[in-house]
Amino acid sequence: MGEILKPGDADEVLDIIQWATNSAVALDIRGAGTKIRLGRPMSGLPVLDLSALNAILYYEASELVLSASAATPINQIQQALAENNQVIAFEPPDFGKLMGTPSGAATLAGILSCNLAGPRRIQAGAARDHFLGFNAVSGRGETFKSGSRVVKNVTGFDLSKLMAGSYGTLAVLTEATIKVLPAPEKVRTVLICWAQDGSYDHGGVKALGDAMASPHEVSGAAHVPAALAHLSGVQFIAETGSAITAVRVEGPGPSVEHRCRELRQLLGRYGSTEELHTTNSTILWREIRDLDFFTHDMNRLIWKLSVPPSEGSRVALKILEGNPGDALYDWGGGLVWLAMEPREDALAEVVRSFVREVGGHATLFRAPDKMRATVSTFHPLDGPMHSITKRIKEGFDPNGILNPGRMHDDI
Amino acid sequence: MEMPKPDQTIIDRRSQIINDLHSIVPGEGLIADEGELKAFECDGLMAYRQLPLVVVLPETTKQVSQIMAYCYKNDVKIVPRGAGTGLSGGALPLEDAITLGLSKFNKILEIDYDNRCVTTQPGVTNLAITQCVEDRGFYYAPDPSSQIACSIGGNVAENSGGVHCLKYGLTTNNLLGIEMVMMNGEVIRIGGKHLDPSSYDLLGVVTGSEGLLGIITEVTVRILRKPEIAKALLLGFESCESAGDCVAAIIGAGIIPGGMEMMDTFAIQAAEDFVNAGYPRNVAALLIVELDGPAPEVEHLISKVERIATNNNATYIKVSEDEEERLKFWSGRKAAFPAVGRLSPDYLCMDGTIPRGQLAYVLRQMSILSQKYGLRVANVFHAGDGNLHPLILFDANNEGEMEAAEALGADILRLCVQVGGVLTGEHGVGVEKRDLMGEMFTEEDLKQQQRLKCAFDPGHLLNPGKVYPTLHRCAELGKMHVHKGSLPFPDIPRF
Ligand SMILES: Cc1cc2nc3c(=O)[nH]c(=O)nc-3n(C[C@H](O)[C@H](O)[C@@H](O)COP(=O)(O)OP(=O)(O)OC[C@H]3O[C@@H](n4cnc5c(N)ncnc54)[C@H](O)[C@@H]3O)c2cc1C
Numbered sequence: 001m002g003e004i005l006k007p008g009d010a011d012e013v014l015d016i017i018q019w020a021t022n023s024a025v026a027l028d029i030r031g032a033g034t035k036i037r038l039g040r041p042m043s044g045l046p047v048l049d050l051s052a053l054n055a056i057l058y059y060e061a062s063e064l065v066l067s068a069s070a071a072t073p074i075n076q077i078q079q080a081l082a083e084n085n086q087v088i089a090f091e092p093p094d095f096g097k098l099m100g101t102p103s104g105a106a107t108l109a110g111i112l113s114c115n116l117a118g119p120r121r122i123q124a125g126a127a128r129d130h131f132l133g134f135n136a137v138s139g140r141g142e143t144f145k146s147g148s149r150v151v152k153n154v155t156g157f158d159l160s161k162l163m164a165g166s167y168g169t170l171a172v173l174t175e176a177t178i179k180v181l182p183a184p185e186k187v188r189t190v191l192i193c194w195a196q197d198g199s200y201d202h203g204g205v206k207a208l209g210d211a212m213a214s215p216h217e218v219s220g221a222a223h224v225p226a227a228l229a230h231l232s233g234v235q236f237i238a239e240t241g242s243a244i245t246a247v248r249v250e251g252p253g254p255s256v257e258h259r260c261r262e263l264r265q266l267l268g269r270y271g272s273t274e275e276l277h278t279t280n281s282t283i284l285w286r287e288i289r290d291l292d293f294f295t296h297d298m299n300r301l302i303w304k305l306s307v308p309p310s311e312g313s314r315v316a317l318k319i320l321e322g323n324p325g326d327a328l329y330d331w332g333g334g335l336v337w338l339a340m341e342p343r344e345d346a347l348a349e350v351v352r353s354f355v356r357e358v359g360g361h362a363t364l365f366r367a368p369d370k371m372r373a374t375v376s377t378f379h380p381l382d383g384p385m386h387s388i389t390k391r392i393k394e395g396f397d398p399n400g401i402l403n404p405g406r407m408h409d410d411i
Numbered sequence: 412m413e414m415p416k417p418d419q420t421i422i423d424r425r426s427q428i429i430n431d432l433h434s435i436v437p438g439e440g441l442i443a444d445e446g447e448l449k450a451f452e453c454d455g456l457m458a459y460r461q462l463p464l465v466v467v468l469p470e471t472t473k474q475v476s477q478i479m480a481y482c483y484k485n486d487v488k489i490v491p492r493g494a495g496t497g498l499s500g501g502a503l504p505l506e507d508a509i510t511l512g513l514s515k516f517n518k519i520l521e522i523d524y525d526n527r528c529v530t531t532q533p534g535v536t537n538l539a540i541t542q543c544v545e546d547r548g549f550y551y552a553p554d555p556s557s558q559i560a561c562s563i564g565g566n567v568a569e570n571s572g573g574v575h576c577l578k579y580g581l582t583t584n585n586l587l588g589i590e591m592v593m594m595n596g597e598v599i600r601i602g603g604k605h606l607d608p609s610s611y612d613l614l615g616v617v618t619g620s621e622g623l624l625g626i627i628t629e630v631t632v633r634i635l636r637k638p639e640i641a642k643a644l645l646l647g648f649e650s651c652e653s654a655g656d657c658v659a660a661i662i663g664a665g666i667i668p669g670g671m672e673m674m675d676t677f678a679i680q681a682a683e684d685f686v687n688a689g690y691p692r693n694v695a696a697l698l699i700v701e702l703d704g705p706a707p708e709v710e711h712l713i714s715k716v717e718r719i720a721t722n723n724n725a726t727y728i729k730v731s732e733d734e735e736e737r738l739k740f741w742s743g744r745k746a747a748f749p750a751v752g753r754l755s756p757d758y759l760c761m762d763g764t765i766p767r768g769q770l771a772y773v774l775r776q777m778s779i780l781s782q783k784y785g786l787r788v789a790n791v792f793h794a795g796d797g798n799l800h801p802l803i804l805f806d807a808n809n810e811g812e813m814e815a816a817e818a819l820g821a822d823i824l825r826l827c828v829q830v831g832g833v834l835t836g837e838h839g840v841g842v843e844k845r846d847l848m849g850e851m852f853t854e855e856d857l858k859q860q861q862r863l864k865c866a867f868d869p870g871h872l873l874n875p876g877k878v879y880p881t882l883h884r885c886a887e888l889g890k891m892h893v894h895k896g897s898l899p900f901p902d903i904p905r906f
């Protein structure tokens with residue numbers, strides 16, 4: 001790692017970026033560094049460490065809005081929200097354990113910049129859907145803002161969406177505003193416990209489709225094949241020894257009970273059903289969110305596939321045919337996590353060609369630095385998409401000083 | 412309102428351009444006759460009118476691509492147009508620009524129940540999407556009041572909302588994919604049936620971009636199962652403050668209703684006179700709160716909201732008995748614009764958003780402004796998300812009244828920004844709010860937004876004169892300022 005620059009406030013960020021862009025010095029932009037192993041490694045670049053930009057600036061519970069400095073830890077925000085019975089509804093994951101970086105330290109800007117979201121994505125949206133506004137310094141060395149502190153706003157281009165998922169390649173966020181929501185009063189999970197003798201990927205994804213097409217406002221829809229289920233921290237699941245399909249409902253007590261009953265009836269034709277209550281539900285959805293199932297063997301590669309939900313299991317099983325590994329399904333089948341034995345080419349061509357067939361994209365999510373330096377971690381961009389992406393980058397960071405190459409070769 | 416100076420050389424080439432376009436879109440897809448062009452001279456912001464150079468109504472993406480490539484090569488400007496219901500002048504024609512209408516893109520292409528989405532051409536109306544899936548119990552959630560007429564392409568371009576977007580989100584939260592033709596004629600596909608992009612979120616950027624980035628030729632949206640039941644409450648209050656407190660208390664109790672709308676006395680009387688919705692006439696503010704979901708949830712929440720309303724001094728509480736009554740409650744709100752419109756030859760519909768806590772203050776200031784200008788203002792309000800729709804009544808035949816109405820509107824929007832809100836919650840900037848952008852944004856903010864525009868349309872050929880008050884040339888915007896020289900910050904810790 002190169003030298004570390006640690007600005008104390010947004011003005012100092014501006015100073016540093018102005019110097020960097022004048023001197024054509026590229027920077028590795030970090031909140032707290034929990035996601036440095038996502039994307040191409042930024043080896044040797046000076047680090048712009050934003051961790052001193054850490055404070056909740058505005059929180060008005062009745063407005064459902066919170067603003068904080070860029071590197072405010074998500075944990076700190078969640079604590080403040082909990083005092084008012086509110087949450088960040090998109091369930092920011094904590095991939096510390098999965099990636100071998102510190103847990104519980106992720107920052108607001110880091111989560112937004114990577115547009116990460118947990119199981120509730122299917123109901124509440126992703127980070128991008130909750131990102132209302134920001135202040136930032138562009139790679140041009142200019143301060144600018146976009147959006148606002150109200151939830152409904154169409155004034156000008158929605159640059160928050162652009163910043164979400166741009167992995168620090170366009171501008172350095174110094175402050176961000178997000179929408180927050182009331183915490184669900186109650187949570188329960190309906191489980192389908194499949195028979196002992198198979199992984200039931202297709203059956204599980206089909207059942208998830210049924211649940212999501214029901215009027216029961218499902219807020220989590222995952223399938224855990226038997227090979228992974230036994231690793232669960234929920235004793236009941238670890239002990240069944242079979243694949244499980246999990247469907248979460250949240251809301252006021254009477255509603256949750258009613259919907260659980262209805263869902264058990266709907267899903268009963270697939271196998272025996274069980275219910276998890278609050279504590280066990282919380283454990284299960286956290287381990288699905290953070291991919292605890294893949295933290296046992298850190299050598300395995302992890303692919304993240306985003307595909308049409310009904311295609312999830314077909315794509316996964318085609319890839320796994322002849323290539324040993326495990327699949328975990330979230331988002332009703334639309335999010336497929338694959339853990340696979342390491343190979344030099346990361347099997348990138350195979351994975352991406354199957355994904356291309358059904359529409360979607362594949363990200364090489366966990367792999368050694370050396371591999372991420374050669375295999376493209378993000379789904380390669382085709383002709384026109386590549387040129388538009390490059391022109392956008394040039395509009396924000398013409399000298400290419402912000403996380404250059406982190407997402408794509410020349411972006 | 413000053414529009415960019417028309418390019419006389421383009422106007423002089425009109426007949427050549429018509430000929431060239433005819434070879435791309437033959438027959439009636441090209442409209443050049445002055446009488447017929449009249450139908451396109453404005454959108455829902457009817458105070459502004461301009462005949463387009465010519466209107467072209469292509470039917471295929473290929474034709475759109477050819478038109479765009481032609482315009483790109485020949486420096487001809489384009490104004491995209493959906494159904495023309497926009498309220499901010501986004502589809503207002505320009506004298507030297509082609510209006511490209513998408514009304515012939517009127518087919519629903521695919522209904523995919525397995526993935527719970529519908530793929531459609533952009534000219535299809537918002538309501539038609541719900542109609543094509545409702546026999547299977549599904550619907551498309553964003554429901555602008557104009558939903559029988561407005562196009563889904565226009566919804567994407569404006570990021571439209573509706574009374575149910577408090578719980579179910581705006582267009583941007585319900586959109587999965589688009590096909591778009593770029594200014595140079597290239598066709599790109601963004602998103603699809605999967606969630607989230609792998610690279611920059613271009614879908615999020617195009618949504619709400621008001622026709623400035625490309626022509627949307629296909630749209631994929633997610634559909635939801637209809638809630639088991641829905642019930643609405645009518646709540647009357649003696650002051651707007653109490654109504655505002657009640658809204659805050661409902662949200663404070665952790666309830667996000669399907670819809671939560673507020674009307675002031677003026678709007679209540681107008682709606683009641685127009686459609687007889689059964690509203691109480693002796694209240695200062697009326698809330699419509701709708702709860703949807705499984706029956707036990709709705710019953711549970713209705714009684715909770717009733718209790719909250721009582722605690723916040725509601726003087727009138729009525730719960731809808733059946734579906735017919737629920738729709739009746741809504742009929743007044745949905746007809747509020749025309750109902751107020753009946754009382755005056757002309758009206759302007761404003762669209763600011765404010766932090767909800769500022770409601771009482773903003774309403775008080777607004778009534779002071781209304782007196783100052785001598786113009787009546789009625790208020791309907793998406794109370795749940797702080798989106799205000801003040802309706803300013805005026806008569807354009809009275810000398811100076813339209814200008815006064817516009818000045819009052821601008822003052823109201825400035826007030827919204829002052830209290831921490833924004834110029835527009837769902838109707839877009841268009842030409843209407845263009846010159847107020849400086850109230851919210853610095854020159855740097857606006858320049859950075861336009862650099863995004865330059866990545867899509869470097870020649871400013873797409874819908875110029877909309878949204879941004881000053882058009883900077885892209886080459887100008889790309890120039891870098893040289894900042895301070897060497898590392899000048901000894902105080903910053905370095906490791
Ligand atoms: C090997 C290693 C090195 C570490 N180095 C450091 C260190 O140098 N300093 C330190 O404080 N902790 C460091 N840590 C500690 C630890 O990783 C953090 O505590 C952690 O919480 C993560 O922050 P984050 O979630 O914000 O993710 P990050 O990795 O910081 O951010 C994720 C993504 O968002 C982008 N991003 C983050 N903030 C912004 C922003 N403001 N604007 C635009 N883009 C942004 C990043 O460039 C990146 O693309 C290190 C840990 C490890 C294992």
Ligand SMILES: Cc1cc2nc3c(=O)[nH]c(=O)nc-3n(C[C@H](O)[C@H](O)[C@H](O)COP(=O)(O)OP(=O)(O)OC[C@H]3O[C@@H](n4cnc5c(N)ncnc54)[C@H](O)[C@@H]3O)c2cc1C
Nearest residue numbers: 493494495496497501556562564565566568571572622627
């Ligand atoms: C009575 C009434 C009630 C309304 N209620 C609401 C409401 O509740 N909520 C709300 O949000 N809005 C409302 N509106 C405003 C309006 O209906 C919406 O903005 C709607 O989305 C506009 O759609 P349109 O097809 O009419 O688009 P147009 O008015 O034709 O165009 C709007 C903008 O989109 C661009 N555009 C259109 N189609 C495309 C395309 N295919 N590709 C690229 N750009 C395109 C145009 O250039 C223009 O800038 C209301 C309007 C009226 C008249």
